[in-house]
Amino acid sequence: MNSQPKQVFINLPIKNLQRSKAFFSELGFRFNEQFENETTTCMVVNDSIFVMLLEEDRFRAFTKREVADTSKVAEAILALSLESREEVEAIVNRAFAAGATPYNEPQDHGFMYGWSFTDLDGHLWEFLYMDEAAFKQQT
Template sequence: MPTMIFVNLPVRELAASIRFYEALGGSRNPQCSDDTAACIVLSDAIHVMLLTHDKFMQFSPRPVADARATARVLLCVSAESREAVDGQVRKAMEAGGTPDPTPTQDYGFMYGRSYEDPDGHIWEVMWMDPAAAASGTAAA
């Protein structure tokens, strides 16, 4: 079985967060969802667990940080093209997210933008030219 990643995010309003992530193309796994949590499948390998603050605290000995005031993690997913990067950020904005909370990165061989979800969690979306990556010229 391939490695799977479960990103656990504390959210203030579960229903609003579900709508946001579904608008980005994620699908809810009802087997792992209830009125305190929702599993949003982004790909075969990546799942986002949206957890109410009370539910999140069942798994963490630390208080929930305000993602709008502090940074604990930056999440990054790849896209198949520059256009797909822009499309994902546009979808996030149309769903109520904040576009480009971090600077756009454009290095020619690599292009990235970002968005914030309704709780302030920052997601980066990145494309890298596969030929540059394969040849090693991407690091130059």
């Protein structure tokens, strides 16, 4: 591929738009209301990454495959990096307060620290901090 993508749009099936929007708002995410209706919203991660939250019936319109039962299977792990270990702990703790469930205990690899949870619809999220200077020392 000669050209590089400019933006990333991740599409996730959800059960209840208002509940999911309230959950992710508690984590500090904002939404682009230009791409919102009664079944869909666009969660802004940053200027080039977006998560489309689509109620399951709407999501099904985009695929011929079955929607994953996230209580039984992992469809993906959505990993997002942050600027510090403290930011990782803050957002994961906000997720727990908003109804998320723990997925893994915090993992400290020296140069990288991560912590993960399952959101209200069973999607796996991991937030991590990577100390690039410490990483370079290990390589």
